[in-house]
Amino acid sequence: MSALQDLRVLVVENDEMSAALLQMQLVQSGAVVVGLAGSVSEALHLLGETAPQVALLDYRLANNETSEAVAEGLSARGIPFVLATGMAPDHLPATFRSGVVLSKPYLTAELTAALERARQGDSVAG
Secondary structure: OOOOOOOEEEEEOOOHHHHHHHHHHHHHOOOEEEEEEOOHHHHHHHHHHHOOOEEEEEOEOOOOOEOHHHHHHHHHHOOOEEEEEOOOHHHOOHHHHHOEEEEOOOOHHHHHHHHHHHHOOOOOOO
C-alpha cells in the first residue's frame, strides 16, 4: 500500500498539462485528487467544497496571481500544503512558511515524500 493511499489532495496549478501530469502521478501513487484549480478563486471554492487532507500548490498562477491567498486559506483551516516552485524558500512570502517547499523540477518520489512531510507537520519554518 502506498504512503499516499486514499489521501485527498487538492491540486492548484494553472498549466493544464502540468495539472494533468500531477493528477496522473498522484493517482498512480494511490491518492485521490479532489480537485484541480488554475486560479485563486477556483482553489478557494474547491477548498470549501472538497475537504482535502493536503494541497499541492504552484506559486505562480494565471492572470499574475500567486497562490498566497490559497496558502492562507489552507493554513486557517489547518490543512497542510506543499508548494512546488523554482523559487528559493528564503525569497517566498512568509505565508508559505507553514508549508513544505518542493523545488522544481522534481521526481514522483520527491513529490510523494513532500506530501508525506506536509501531512506529518513538517514545514519550511519547522
